Amino acid sequence: MKNKPILLSASALMLSSIAFGQIKINTKTIGAATKAAQAVTLSNEDVVAYTREYIEWMDANNPVAPDNHEFAMRLKKLTENLKSYDGLDLNFKVYLVKDVNAFACADGSVRICAGLLDVMDDNEVLGVIGHEIGHVKNMDSRDGFKTALMTSALKDGVSSQGGTAGVLSESQLGDLGEQIANMSFSRKQESAADDYGYKFLKDNQVNPWYMSMAFERLVEVSGGASEGGPAKKLFSSHPDTQKRVSEMAKKAEKDGFEKPQPQQ
Template sequence: MKTTMLLAALTALFMVMGFSLGGPRGAILAFMVAAGMNLFTYWNADKIVLKMHNAVEVDASSHPEFYGMVQRLAQRAGLPMPKVYIVDQAQPNAFATGRDPEHSAVAATTGLLNMLSHDEVEGVMAHELGHVKNRDTLIMTMVATIAGAVSMLANFGMFFRSNRGLAGILAVLVAPFAAMIVQMAISRTREFGADKSAAKISGKPLALASALAKISSEAQHIRNPVAERNPAAAQLYIVPSGVKQMFSTHPPTEDRIAALQDMAGAFGGGGTDSWSSRPDEVGDMSGLRKRSALDPRGPR
């Protein structure tokens, strides 16, 4: 209900922008554009996001351990098998996309696969499948689309606004910030939900907590060219990319880790060593010291 109301508020804000620039006809046109954008996004979001990242699809032959991990997690979650992708990017991160569980995809960067242990990667991918299970992938893409359109209209209005007085000027100046606040409110709610789903799917909330602690710092110091070109893409990732916390679409990482630690207590542990009896398959993923079956370059 909260997400629906916030989405409605974002659409209404877009219509207000249209009204400020073009009167009643502008509001109607803005509503039609928003509806058209959402329809386009519904059918094409996954293709747009994956192409934006130059993601490469992998399968059981090219990356058996990584693909098999996602397959097992999807089965535990009661989800159809998503398409699995790897993004050749140094920044450790991951994302999910797709309009519904039947047309979903999950992706991890080479930086993430090289940095984390097997259990930590499993926790991250469980988080992304949590987004799929909760249908966040469609919601967040729609939010990013409308929020981006509001900012575009505001920029347009700064140069071509008609003489509509103070109200029009305020709309142009305030609307982008209002859109950002709504976008942040929706995204932060969905991130906590995906963390909770990940804990249930993997049964290892501490593994996800450990992964968040490792990658949150690195993600702020390693460039992400995609997020730099398209700031709205930052909300897709498991941790924010190159933004200050005040303007982040994600909750503070410390709060997420604390919540996962509480879940671990409720689960009676939530340890991270369930695969330690298979060192040949797990390997040491911190840096490039060893190659494992999860190595983004494929099996040995």
């Protein structure tokens, strides 16, 4: 199947932590003061509602691996005991695109790109999943998604539908995707998500060395540059990938874990 281009955030955004008939919606124009007030009063429930709409749009506009595809079967087996984690109900799909990437969403949706499954073994993929869920649970994704909503999709206002979030149009979803694709997290946020991924592996009885090994794999596929090659979008913000390899390795050694041999 031919890979289809996709606009994805560097890490998960609240859907995360995106690409892609006109939908008839009820809209209204609002002034700057109203928009400022809406930015403050937009509830978590509203953000989650927009998130669900967005992930539905993502799934409809990207090549999702069918259940009998080798990558879909591999991911299903890998996550068969991950119906929920840390209070978040999870669901998984594979996008048949070449990007070395993944993202997790506030509604528990986790999407893995085929490019990532091509270059990482199962436990390394689990480390990436844990990292992405970390951005969701640490609220990085919610805050980033909310900002993207207010500066793109909702810049002209969306009317309330019986007290709930208004429906976004195709063009608004496109604007939102562009904002998300250009976002990155801070050094502190990335480090916290790394630690979360480390704990996620331990909680799932996986050697946390695989957190370091996942980053190491990114260095390999990017030709040694943390922001180059096909992996440039994943883990692209500070700190640099090589430093994160070292930090996670030191953490695992301190906790008494031995580095495993890579899966064949």
